[in-house]
Amino acid sequence: MNTPDHLRYTPSHEWVTEPADGVVTVGISDFAQDQLGDVVFVELPEVGRKLAAGQAAAVVESVKTASDIYAPLAGEVVEVNQALLDAPEAINADAYGDGWLFRLRVDDGSAWADLLDAQGYAAVAEEG
């Protein structure tokens, strides 16, 4: 399973970068994109929207199903990946790079360390 060590993860399959100047980048894991299959539509949150941890923030829709994406940490949306609106397949091709979904200015950067590390997430994902 492709789970880069420098990221943190959620049981609902989001990945999160370490806060840099209080901002994190969020996407879905390689495991999640593989399970979803070919992504055909993405709905992204509005910039400026305030999200609670665990709140539905985006939707990733594949041929098979539509899946809610949750805010892994509380914060405010500061940027979204507009390129995905025209090229949602980037999520399949590059889940940890071009397939990023949105950036959050988090309320509490220290909460990042409490998310799942790569090993912990891999164990959760393998359990299904």
Add this chain to the structure above:
Amino acid sequence: MQRTPLYDEHVALGARMVDFAGWQMPIQYPTGIPQEHLAVRQDAGLFDVSHMGQLRVRGPQATGFLSWATLNDPAKLRVGQGQYTLLPNDRGGLIDDLYLYRDGPRDTDEDDLLVVANAANVAAVTAHLQDLRRAGGFDATVRDESSSWALLALQGPAAAVRLDRLVAADLTGLRKNRTVDTSLSGLPVRVARTGYTGEDGFEVFCRPVDAPAVWGLLVEAGATPCGLGARDTLRLEAGFPLFGHEFDRDSNPLCTPFAWVVKDKPAYGLEAMRARPCDRRLVGLVLEGRGIARGGYHVLDGDGRRVGRVTSGTVSPLTRRSLAFAWVDAGLTADGTSLAVEIRGQPVPATVTPPPFYSA
């Protein structure tokens, strides 16, 4: 859970297997649904449809019986010709949709038709046909011979060229809806120029024991293995119904774009069907906004009232258009009518558009 004779081939190719109508079937290969879809539109795709059922109706009144039991007209079929048809119940709805192939001349002792049914409905179709035959006293037998057949579909503009190299018969002269019993690399096969994708193509019936060899030869010939996912996006784009979605036991085909199947001759259940008004009609929808209209989603009119239900929807990998079928209140079903589909609480504009959404 049943496995087709090609189960090991699917697993070896890395297919994602799912439960479908009691069968373990490939939903997609690592290629992915959009690429499989495009392979069929642009070249040739290969499907395992061995889960589908085959029934044999044979005897001097085989045609007379099926003429009574089904809504199309099997008397019109010549030997070696096939036809799409519908199997009605007695309440103005349907038991299944079927394909019939004539194997023996009608109204003779050799009168003989092969019936292809949906996997989920084989038992119900068999029981219904046997009951109806008995009740009408028709001189014919109805036998489920599904276990004697494997079925592969080779579909796409290059299907004829790729298959022609492998089979003994000359396929260039084989017309749509015609069948030929021939051999493929020495293995006995029946080739029918039929399909469910909107492309030129063939369905290849063979013995289960020969299925892995036939599959392997067709893959070697350049056909792209395709799963049920692409089969669904292709049939929807081509405007074909899927039983259990567009059609079910309550669906009156006279209220659908498939009313052409129903011929003007006596048939079981036809009076009940004609007596039922079309409160709702089955229509095609093209969404003007983003998102997929999935089965069960509500259809809305201009005032936001719920006026129908989506039966199936997808986004076309070919055109990226978001397409759907829906049952909608009659009166809102004229071509070009502006409606909406409620997707996650939001109305997404949609236009009533007659299927097919694609023509080869």
